[in-house]
Amino acid sequence: xxxxxxxxxxxxxxxxxxxxxxxxxxxxxxxxxxxxxxxxxxxxxxxxxxxxxxxxxxxxxxxxxxxxxxxxxxxxxxxxxxxxxxxxxxxxxxxxxxxxxxxx
Numbered sequence: 001x002x003x004x005x006x007x008x009x010x011x012x013x014x015x016x017x018x019x020x021x022x023x024x025x026x027x028x029x030x031x032x033x034x035x036x037x038x039x040x041x042x043x044x045x046x047x048x049x050x051x052x053x054x055x056x057x058x059x060x061x062x063x064x065x066x067x068x069x070x071x072x073x074x075x076x077x078x079x080x081x082x083x084x085x086x087x088x089x090x091x092x093x094x095x096x097x098x099x100x101x102x103x104x
Contacts (some may be wrong), residue, residue, distance in 0.1 A: 001031075001032050001058070001059045002021070002029075002030070002031055002032070002038050002052060002057070002059070003028070003030050003035055003056070003057040003058075004017065004021065004028070004029040004030075004055070005028050005029075005053050005054070005055040005056075005074075006027045006028075006029070006052055006053065007027065007052060007054075007072075007074065008027070008052070009027050009049075009052065010049055013045055013049050013052065014093075015049065016041070016045070017041070017045075020033050020041065021033075025066065031104045038056075038058060042054070042056065042071070046071055046072075050072070051072060051073075052071075052072055053070070053071070053072035053073045053074040053075075054069075054070065054071040054072060055068070055069075055070050055074050055087075056068070056069045056071070063083075064084060064085060067084075067085065068085045068087065075089070076088060076089055
């Protein structure tokens, strides 16, 4: 399972994502694609819409069962805290420098 949350998706990118994903809400795409298709799709998006902010949650064989990646400017950032990946909603330079939260 893959979930992609995008910021202001251009129509061409939205059409591409709708080939493999369902869009339950605006700019939120959910689908079950293999890792290769997911990586190729994300590479295409990053190459053709470089300013687009993406938050990608994907199934992974780990203790949590998923991974979190972000590309571009997104309001939330993945952080590793005590070995767990979490999403930080408010991110400041001081939090990144205190050593407790390690940005991914």
